[in-house]
Amino acid sequence: WKSWGHPVRSSNSGFLKNGYQGVEKDLPEFEDLEGAARAVMRLQDVYALSVKGLVRGVFQRASGTHLPTLYSPGHLFSLSADDCFHIGKVSRRRSGHQKRNDLTFVLSLFQAGNVSYALSLSREFLHYDPSNKRVARNVLKYEKLLGENPDGAEAEMMLQRPNVTHLETRDLYEELCQTLGSRPTQYQSPDLHCSYETNGSPFLILQPIKRELIQWQPYVALFHDFVSDLEAETIKKLAAPWLQRSVVASGEKQQKADYRISKSAWLKETVDPAIVSLDRRIAALTGLNIRSPYAEFLQVVNYGLGGHYEPHFDHATGRPTSLVFVFQLSSVEAGGSTAFIYANFSVPVVKNAALFWWNLHRNGEGNDNTLHAGCPVLAGDKWVANKWIHEYGQEFQRPCSSDPND
Numbered sequence: 001w002k003s004w005g006h007p008v009r010s011s012n013s014g015f016l017k018n019g020y021q022g023v024e025k026d027l028p029e030f031e032d033l034e035g036a037a038r039a040v041m042r043l044q045d046v047y048a049l050s051v052k053g054l055v056r057g058v059f060q061r062a063s064g065t066h067l068p069t070l071y072s073p074g075h076l077f078s079l080s081a082d083d084c085f086h087i088g089k090v091s092r093r094r095s096g097h098q099k100r101n102d103l104t105f106v107l108s109l110f111q112a113g114n115v116s117y118a119l120s121l122s123r124e125f126l127h128y129d130p131s132n133k134r135v136a137r138n139v140l141k142y143e144k145l146l147g148e149n150p151d152g153a154e155a156e157m158m159l160q161r162p163n164v165t166h167l168e169t170r171d172l173y174e175e176l177c178q179t180l181g182s183r184p185t186q187y188q189s190p191d192l193h194c195s196y197e198t199n200g201s202p203f204l205i206l207q208p209i210k211r212e213l214i215q216w217q218p219y220v221a222l223f224h225d226f227v228s229d230l231e232a233e234t235i236k237k238l239a240a241p242w243l244q245r246s247v248v249a250s251g252e253k254q255q256k257a258d259y260r261i262s263k264s265a266w267l268k269e270t271v272d273p274a275i276v277s278l279d280r281r282i283a284a285l286t287g288l289n290i291r292s293p294y295a296e297f298l299q300v301v302n303y304g305l306g307g308h309y310e311p312h313f314d315h316a317t318g319r320p321t322s323l324v325f326v327f328q329l330s331s332v333e334a335g336g337s338t339a340f341i342y343a344n345f346s347v348p349v350v351k352n353a354a355l356f357w358w359n360l361h362r363n364g365e366g367n368d369n370t371l372h373a374g375c376p377v378l379a380g381d382k383w384v385a386n387k388w389i390h391e392y393g394q395e396f397q398r399p400c401s402s403d404p405n406d
């Protein structure tokens with residue numbers, strides 16, 4: 001519309017312009033289009049998907065891995081040549097090469113690891129434009145790469161992730177995401193079990209909370225059916241009009257970051273009795289003081305396709321929190337698990353459950369084993385609500401201990 005609206009010089013142009021301005025705020029911006037391309041690249045990358053499959057709308061693993069199909073969608077949405085070209089352009093821009101031209105797509109294929117296909121396209125290109133030195137150089141380069149390893153398999157593996165900032169934990173994170181949720185069972189660790197919890201609170205006597213203990217150190221538990229369908233729907237509906245792109249703490253400021261892609265909104269307990277009753281349940285279960293200012297408001301988060309939160313500590317983002325509740329307000333078709341990188345497990349999205357962990361030791365120090373992430377959403381969308389409870393205000397509820405590991 002932007003480039004189209006101007007040249008239109010007809011008696012209707014004023015009408016068209018007004019119509020456009022009326023809907024402009026609801027239309028995707030350039031950032032959204034670029035974000036969609038990045039989301040596809042992120043999914044390909046984190047879940048090691050076959051590029052060919054992705055283009056056809058199938059979520060297959062790249063060759064050489066033992067789990068061929070990760071997810072079978074009910075309907076195939078394939079990418080058009082134009083979509084692929086757009087993704088290629090964004091991929092080139094991201095890798096720091098500013099120059100854009102017809103080679104973009106070939107180059108992006110090369111970067112995605114498909115050397116043999118890049119070679120055949122480059123040869124074809126050279127056939128039409130034999131004087132193109134750059135393409136000639138690329139042909140030599142691809143031939144060399146494939147020549148060193150005739151079936152190309154190793155070169156392709158090596159080149160799969162050329163431009164992602166290397167994090168030490170990257171491989172572990174991706175492995176945990178790729179399992180789509182894998183937590184230890186009682187068979188593997190006999191000290192893990194399921195139980196009904198009341199915490200001695202009169203509120204929970206008639207309806208104890210179902211706890212699945214996932215790990216003792218750090219303490220992580222999944223409380224099943226912690227919210228009802230109605231509560232989940234109410235919370236989503238209340239938050240929807242207020243959703244804004246999520247931010248992260250950066251020094252004193254808050255800013256958008258590629259490593260956290262979602263939308264979020266804060267809900268005060270005064271907006272609806274559903275939030276008051278949720279707060280009461282948290283207080284009953286934990287025995288903690290969650291009145292303001294000892295806890296933050298409820299943060300409702302929506303992750304779309306490819307939405308994610310890369311490995312991080314909640315205690316390092318400027319909020320001094322002692323524990324975290326993540327309420328899962330939706331199910332998700334595939335992906336979106338919460339991965340605990342050092343603790344080496346991932347918890348799938350279980351609708352209406354609450355994932356809970358202590359991220360500080362009793363002495364107030366951050367527990368470094370709580371490094372965690374929200375894996376990218378592969379299909380569907382994911383709604384969660386976070387409740388962060390502060391360390392201060394809990395001096396009598398969760399007193400210090402002499403053991404630094406507690």
Ligand SMILES: O=C(O)CCC(=O)C(=O)O
Pocket residue numbers: 309314326336337338339372373374375384386
């Ligand atoms: O969405 C998730 O699974 C985790 C969210 C999270 O870690 C956070 O919001 O701090």
Ligand SMILES: [Fe+2]
Pocket residue numbers: 312313314372
């Ligand atoms: Fe977090």
